[in-house]
Amino acid sequence: MSVDPATLAPNRFVDSDHPAIRALADAHRLDTPIESAVSLFYAVRDSLRYTPWNVRFTPEAFRASTIVQRKWDDGGHCIDKALVLAAGARALGIPARLHYANVRNHVGTARLEEKLGTDLLVFHGYTELFLEERWVAATPAFNKELCERLGVAPLHFDGREDAVFQEYADGERFMEYVEDHGSFTGVPMARMLEAWKTHYPAVRNGVWPQPNA
Numbered sequence: 726m727s728v729d730p731a732t733l734a735p736n737r738f739v740d741s742d743h744p745a746i747r748a749l750a751d752a753h754r755l756d757t758p759i760e761s762a763v764s765l766f767y768a769v770r771d772s773l774r775y776t777p778w779n780v781r782f783t784p785e786a787f788r789a790s791t792i793v794q795r796k797w798d799d800g801g802h803c804i805d806k807a808l809v810l811a812a813g814a815r816a817l818g819i820p821a822r823l824h825y826a827n828v829r830n831h832v833g834t835a836r837l838e839e840k841l842g843t844d845l846l847v848f849h850g851y852t853e854l855f856l857e858e859r860w861v862a863a864t865p866a867f868n869k870e871l872c873e874r875l876g877v878a879p880l881h882f883d884g885r886e887d888a889v890f891q892e893y894a895d896g897e898r899f900m901e902y903v904e905d906h907g908s909f910t911g912v913p914m915a916r917m918l919e920a921w922k923t924h925y926p927a928v929r930n931g932v933w934p935q936p937n938a
Contacts (some may be wrong), residue, residue: 732820738808738850738911739823740817743790749809750816760862761883762854766882769810769831770865776800777837780933785889787912789813803866804912806878810865811852820855824862825906825917830892840934845903851889853908862887868923871890 735742741750753764771882781798785791789812792805801809804823811821828849845910851864863882867890872879882888890900905918921928 726858728820732822733815736911737784738787738789739812739815740788740790741812744801745790746812747816750813754817756817759856762814762819762856763882763884765808765813766863766865767805771868772798773809774800774807774917775866775871776869777802778936784914786914789797805864807852810863814854822853822910823850824853824894825850825907826902827904829901831844836936843924845922845924847920848906856884857901860887861885
């Protein structure tokens with residue numbers, strides 16, 4: 726199967742040619758693409774803490790190298806983490822793209838829903854990697870410690886099977902995929918911001934809500 730050359734090339738969001746991204750990729754370069762992708766996935770999943778609050782509205786804030794160079798303890802949201810995984814993968818020679826969907830997370834999101842004004846999480850992002858002649862989904866968003874607090878199993882990624890949030894966890898509804906936006910080589914900023922303004926009252930006023938505001 727042929728792949729779009731753009732899924733291997735650096736761009737303004739997935740700047741896989743940046744020295745910080747290349748250094749990250751080299752730290753996880755193993756014998757095979759799958760081994761390298763798996764190692765990179767777990768580093769992004771667990772080292773870059775997940776937070777839904779660290780959102781800015783500028784293209785620079787959605788650049789993989791910008792995310793990698795800030796303190797990883799500051800955390801990143803799902804798109805941040807998907808971008809880092811995609812950029813690192815491209816630096817390893819693995820085609821990568823971003824996939825977006827609207828979802829409802831039914832576990833541990835009461836405060837976020839209150840601040841956003843809805844239970845719909847718009848433009849949730851994850852990564853797709855081209856491994857062994859097929860696209861495989863990889864969702865590095867929720868780090869292991871967060872999953873433990875939520876009482877759900879962290880996602881396992883082996884490079885061969887899709888790793889997307891499960892619909893149910895321990896018999897309870899966990900993640901509901903409501904609308905699929907498809908795959909992109911970067912971040913569709915205009916489309917994403919317009920969707921956020923449609924669904925999130927705070928964003929219409931030019932701000933992303935904060936937990937203590």
